[in-house]
Amino acid sequence: MATRPTIADIARELQISKAAVSYALNGQPGVGEQTRQRVLDVARNLGWQPSASARALGGFHTKVIGLALARPAQTVAIESFFIRFLVGVETALAKRDWSLLLRIIGDHPDQEVEVYRKWWGEGRIDGVILVDERHRDPRITAVDELGLPAVLCGGPRRDTTMPCLWTDQAADAETLTDYLAGLGHRRIAHIAGPREFAHERGRQRGMQRAAARHGLDLLSRSAAYDAAAAVQATRSLMADPTTAPTAIVYANDLNAVAGQRELENAGFTVPQDVSVISWDDSPLTEMVATPITALARETEAYGEQAATVLLDRIAGVDRGRVRVTPSDIVIRDSTGPARAAR
Template sequence: MKRPTIADIAREAGVSKGAVSYALNGRPGVSEATRERILAIADRRGFRASAAARALAGAPAKVVGLALQRPPSTLGVEPFFMELISGVEAELSTRSYALLLRMVPDGDAAAEIDVYRQWWVEGRVDGVLLCDVRADDPRVPAVEEIGLPTVIVGPPAGGGSASVWSDDAVSVAEALEHLAGLGHRRVARVAGIAGLAHTAARTRAFAEACPRLPVTSANTIWTDYTGEAGARATRDLLGGHPRPTAIVYDNDIMAIAGLATARELGLRVPAELSIVAWDDSPVCGLVHPPLTALTRDIAAYGAHAARLLLAVIGGEQVGSRLDEPARLVARGSTAPPVS
């Protein structure tokens, strides 16, 4: 979707570009009938006059958008997004850009697409970061159709949009090799949202690595990343037969919840259950025992995404960037199994 210009509005209304500017800004210089005609055209094209004035004049918004299909409470409890946003903000501030954040209902891709369309037509943003990409994600072709400069934060999703991503298969293999080296043969995984592209990549890597090591029992339970879901999945796994001697969690919040659940069930960590967390955070080092975790510089990851998007906005031809994979930091939550 091509963003309208002042010339487009003027041409349709049969007036000069100056008359359009006067009408949109509520200034004298045009008749009331002409003003109403111009505002009607602006309204039909889907933008508000106050926001349109800047866009029609061709000035950049100097703003990058980020819409997330998650409840607002997520930002208060999940360190990943706060660290990602801090990295994005740090990079944008060096170029005098701001970040516009919008939360949309979980699972409502159409609502998110509507946000992008409104932002672009109204000239509110110069580009967007697209997170939590799924297989056959409708948002990817939508932003390309709109013409909105976009960088995907996650695995490439086809089309022409660039992406910043890390090879999670490397990290999965490193975690499983660590556990297998300690003697674990029954390893379970508490995964995130099944439909997300990075979750699917981790699932494939987990299934491929286990037989090679060998890990003889490898169950996976999918969740929504919350601590409550992580606790439920942990109870289900520890109540099953055979019981896993190690669990890998797809984020730190679920791993901490899993640690608390194991204690409630009377299991000693790491003697009777080893735990590995994705997305290492300061909290992982504060609990007892401190959690073995797959760690990476998430703030730097966000900064790389912002830098790539600014290059796209600037008209550069860029490709996808493979970032550093998460690496294992062994702490007190992993040890050889007692049986």
């Protein structure tokens, strides 16, 4: 196996001192611009990458954090959660004069670790925010092994000491189910997002637990976070009038709007025939003819908190497990008593 190129190798190639190479690589004064460029060119040709441990000991910071989103670009553009989350992240970074390096890599979660490895190896970032926690998430071990400071928006997990911001998804799910049970609904449906995401599994567990407690029939479906998938799942649920639910909980605002439109197109009246709830609240849920009841969370504050916990981690302060404020139900016109309860 070839040895990893070092500063000494670059210095030997250029016949200059290791100190001059170090100044050039770290953007410090002490070398001319022509020499700096020659150093960078040789470093690139040799495949040199900075040592994370050496950088930490030297106290060098790029004042940049990274975030890669393994979601299709069209989903990120429409789904308001990520926009609001990023606003919160930028708010926290601006307060400390830091910046965000953002990459949207599409539906390719396997590429996310490689992006972080490249950014960290090139000395472009000081830490990362991990979102969209997955079941058996390979990023956790990979980031730990890199020695890359990180915060997980998810958890809590036993397999890492990484600080995390965790939401009790099961408790939020029970809150929704309790609300529907109180309206007299006995058969409810949950159109969840893909089960690869840890938060979707937590939500399903919570709804199952609450449904069992109330003696409800719970119909579960999984669908992608897009309108077409929500429409297809809704049609499937409502195809047989004898088993159709009287309430449907959708994974996000986009799915809820698309699902409600499909119900109305099929001749159902919301909420007289079917109640509709969105797991995410956003302006989108209020811009429809029948405004949608939604589970509201302080998404901007969540993003700001994630960035703050990461910056503290980079500074040597470990915040550990931080529980996010529970969500609240915002009741609108899309929910009402079940048909049999009228």
